[in-house]
Amino acid sequence: MNTIPFFSFSAAQGNADDNARPARQYLSKVPEITLLFWIIKIAATTLGETGGDAVTMSMNLGYLVGTLIFATIFVAAVGAQIAVQRFHPFLYWFVMIATTTVGTTLADFLDRSLGIGYTGGTAILLTLVILSLATWRWTLGSISVSRINSVQGELFYWATILFSQTLGTALGDWAADTGGLGYGDGDGAAVFAVALAVVAVLYAWTSVSRVTLFWTAFILTRPLGATLGDLLDKPIDHGGLALSRYTASAVLVIFIIACLVIFPQKAGKHPGDSSGS
Numbered sequence: 001m002n003t004i005p006f007f008s009f010s011a012a013q014g015n016a017d018d019n020a021r022p023a024r025q026y027l028s029k030v031p032e033i034t035l036l037f038w039i040i041k042i043a044a045t046t047l048g049e050t051g052g053d054a055v056t057m058s059m060n061l062g063y064l065v066g067t068l069i070f071a072t073i074f075v076a077a078v079g080a081q082i083a084v085q086r087f088h089p090f091l092y093w094f095v096m097i098a099t100t101t102v103g104t105t106l107a108d109f110l111d112r113s114l115g116i117g118y119t120g121g122t123a124i125l126l127t128l129v130i131l132s133l134a135t136w137r138w139t140l141g142s143i144s145v146s147r148i149n150s151v152q153g154e155l156f157y158w159a160t161i162l163f164s165q166t167l168g169t170a171l172g173d174w175a176a177d178t179g180g181l182g183y184g185d186g187d188g189a190a191v192f193a194v195a196l197a198v199v200a201v202l203y204a205w206t207s208v209s210r211v212t213l214f215w216t217a218f219i220l221t222r223p224l225g226a227t228l229g230d231l232l233d234k235p236i237d238h239g240g241l242a243l244s245r246y247t248a249s250a251v252l253v254i255f256i257i258a259c260l261v262i263f264p265q266k267a268g269k270h271p272g273d274s275s276g277s
Contacts, residue, residue, distance in 0.1 A: 028087055028146075028148070028267040028268045029081065029084065029086065029087045029088075029092070029148070029154070029267065030087065030092065030145055030148060030157070030267065030268050031087065031089065031092060031265040031266065031267060031268055032265065032266050032267070032268045033145065033214065033268065036259065036263050036265065037265075038217070038221065039259065040093060040256055040259050040260070041096070041218070041221050041225075042221050042224060042225050042228075043225075043252055043255055043256050043259070044093060044096050044097050044100055044225070044252075044256060045100050045165065045168065045221055045222045045224070045225025045226065045229075046225040046226075046228045046229045046232070046252055047097055047100065047101075047225075047229075047249055047252040047253065047256070048097060048099075048100020048101045048103060048104050048165065048169075048225065048226075048229070049100070049104050049169070049172075049225060049226045049228070049229025050229045050232060050245045050248040050249045050252065051097075051100075051101050051104075051245075051249045052066060052070065052100075052101045052102075052103075052104030052105045052108070053104065053229070053245050054245035054246055054249055055069065055070070055101075055105070056105050056108065057245070058245050058246065062113075063105050063106075063108045063109035063112065063113045064109055064113060066105035066109075067102060067105040067106045067109050070098065070101045070102035070105055071102050071106075073098050073101075073102070074095070074098040074099060074101075074102045074162070077091075077094055077095040077098045078095055078098075078154075078155075078158050080095075081095045081154070081158070082151055082154050082155075086267065087265075087266075087267035089260050089264070089265045090260060093256060093260065095158065096161070097256075099158070099161050099162045099165045100165050100222070100225070102162065102165075102166075103162060103165030103166035103167075103168065103169050103222070104165075104166075104169045104226070106166050106169075107121060107125065107166045107167075107169035107170040107173070108169070108173075110124070110125075110170070111170055111173060118170060118173050118174035119174060121170040121174075122167065122170040122171050122174045125163060125166050125167035125170050125171075126167055126171075128163045128166075128167070129160065129163045129164050129167050129219065132156070132159055132160040132163050133160055133215065135156070136153075136156035136157075136160060139152070139156070140152065140153055140156065142211070143156075143160075143211055143215065144210075144211045144214075145157065145214065145268065146268060160215075161218070164215075164218055164219045164222060165222050167219060167222065168219060168220075168221070168222020168223040168224075168225070168226055169222065169223070169226050171222070171223040171226075172192070172222070172223035172224075172225075172226030172227045173226065175191060175192075175223060175227065189224055189227040189228050189231060192220055192221075192223050192224035192227060193224060195220050196217060196220050196221065196224065199213055199216050199217045199220065200217075229248070232248045
């Protein structure tokens, strides 16, 4: 598979002050934003739905316990990601999957256990995403993933991803339930797929900010994965395919590993980094 640049960002994105800084070499720990990135991202978000539900529902551990388990894994994974000095594809995607699983259980805990509801949960999480991006922008001057070159930047990056993954779960459930799309016939998945197609068109034929398009696409892939995950494991009488959550999760894990082995990823380039390694 060719690594087709998709929603990639140039060094020009960001504050003018960045251009005045002396160029220096530093290593990227995030992958190139290519078509492969988005394919794995959707698979990872779907795995987050099936894997999270496997622990909270199939194992009957509940949303709170499931959230505590996955939150612990997430914190440890982020710590490992920050500690390493260069990009490691399997570690990066392990952290990404950790954000999707804890996002799934946390959203379900807020929406269902605390009784906030899908609409309230979605509104709260959308606010958190916006606040995270605004704080990141205000603190570091840019929210472009091509400008993550510090521990602080990585922390903002993973915090924003965590909030967006949690938002995606709530938004996907809201669309399927409150929005009336249901889990069957792939209606919810189709809506979010169309929304992503619109973002792709804007990327190809307009001058809309690439940073804005990236984060829009990133957020939209989560509810797409959430609705696909629900389509796979929900009972037939609820519009799903009634697949085992364990089976669906195992297939998704194998698919992600195969993508990483067959199509090796490279680190994305940062300003001043000519190697991209």
